[in-house]
Amino acid sequence: MGERTHNLDEKRTEATILKTSVMSTSHTDLQLIRMLTDRLERISADSVWAHRASGVRGALLRALDQLQNEETPNPGIFSQLIAVAMNILSHAAKRG
Numbered sequence: 001m002g003e004r005t006h007n008l009d010e011k012r013t014e015a016t017i018l019k020t021s022v023m024s025t026s027h028t029d030l031q032l033i034r035m036l037t038d039r040l041e042r043i044s045a046d047s048v049w050a051h052r053a054s055g056v057r058g059a060l061l062r063a064l065d066q067l068q069n070e071e072t073p074n075p076g077i078f079s080q081l082i083a084v085a086m087n088i089l090s091h092a093a094k095r096g
Contacts, residue, residue: 030064030067030068032082033060033063033064033067033078033081033082034064036057036060036082036085036086036089037057037060037061037064039089040053040054040056040057040060040085040088040089041053041057043088043089043092044092047092047095048095049088049091049092049095050092052088053085053088053089053092056081056084056085056088057085059077059081060081060085063077063078063081
């Protein structure tokens with residue numbers, strides 16, 4: 001019984017650490033995600049990058065909703081979405 005309690009405590013600790021790390025980065029991520037979604041929305045519809053920007057913007061908005069609702073999202077998704085959004089913005093700016 002002691003080992004079972006220990007495993008349960010470990011899982012609770014891991015969940016708390018994950019939630020804390022998400023919450024600690026969430027303030028910065030919220031600001032960055034808002035900025036990126038605004039800029040992705042401004043890409044001209046004539047741009048080759050507009051379709052990709054729309055998809056990434058939707059994913060960023062879903063991630064933003066998760067953060068605002070204090071859900072525990074996949075922590076790796078933010079860095080991937082942010083990198084893709086910045087890449088699209090960079091390419092769109094070069095073409096624009």
